[in-house]
Amino acid sequence: MRLSEKVIIVTGAASGMGKAMAELFAAEGARVVVSDIHGDGATQVAETITKSGGVALAMETNVSDVAAVQHLIDHTLTTYGKLDILVNNAGIMDGMEGVADITDERWDQVFAINTTAVMRTMRLTVPIFQKQGHGVILNNISIGGLNGARAGAAYTASKHAVVGLTKNTAYLYANEGIRCNGIAPGAVETNIGQSMTNINDFGMGRTMLGMGLNPRTAQPEEIAKLALFLVSEESSFVNGAIVVADGGWSAY
Ligand SMILES: NC(=O)c1ccc[n+]([C@@H]2O[C@H](COP(=O)([O-])OP(=O)(O)OC[C@H]3O[C@@H](n4cnc5c(N)ncnc54)[C@H](O)[C@@H]3O)[C@@H](O)[C@H]2O)c1
Secondary structure (H helix, E strand, O other), rough: OOOOOEEEEEOOOOHHHHHHHHHHHHHHOOOEEEEEOHHHHHHHHHHHHHHOOOOOEEEEOOOOOHHHHHHHHHHHHHHHHHHHHEEEEOOHHHHHHOOOOOOOOHHHHHHHHHHHHHHHHHHHHHHHHHOOOOOEEEOOOHHHOOOOOOOOOOHHHHHHHHHHHHHHHHHHHHHHHHEEEEEEEOEOOHHHHHHHHOHHHHHHHHHHHHHOOOOOEEEEHHHHHHHHHHHHHOOOOOOOOOOEOOHHHHHH
């Protein structure tokens, strides 16, 4: 087993890629903290893991709530005595608006969840990793963090910011046994469409042009396998990388 005895927090783990990661990590021997804003969904995922013989703890956490994130970290340490791996996966889409149409409300909400929350979980986690001399962070970004035509302005900018956060964290703490990487999935079949409201026709029309070049969509389990590699010791020399998994979409 590749993650024996490792304690892992996965945010946004009630659905989609986070759920697939939590289940795969548990099957590889990890003790998984299944965290999500939807407490019932997190509980269901944790129960599935437990019924399969794994170890999991469900926690209802809104990652944009500072106190809730502090509680997530504290409760993990109280329950399992340590934290080895943090996976920042929770995220939402925007409404595909270009900058001419973006509202402050949309911008602030997308950044609060997709970007600021990632900084805050890392701010709380890195000192724990420094003290113990090891730790791994994996941020689920998007090819929207590398390309300009995969979403609206807010999502695109929020994910580009996490690319920078990931690389900066990777380099600054590289000599302290800490690794920080990102994954940049293409189109994955999840429930993220539910977070898309008030779709902007112009932005959607422009970005859909790129969809015609996408060879295919992925299942969440395909991305979870990449995540497993990046949080395990098998990727010990991979640090500061943003690994694209998009079936060749951005190779065009
Ligand atoms: N689906 C795609 O095509 C795709 C592509 C590239 C990147 N991503 C990224 O992958 C990550 C996972 O998304 P997914 O596609 O699996 O979507 P999903 O909607 O299936 O899962 C996201 C989970 O995050 C949770 N969440 C949302 N807001 C939250 C908050 N404030 N606090 C805690 N949890 C919250 C949701 O409840 C949900 O369970 C996101 O960061 C997303 O931006 C998705």
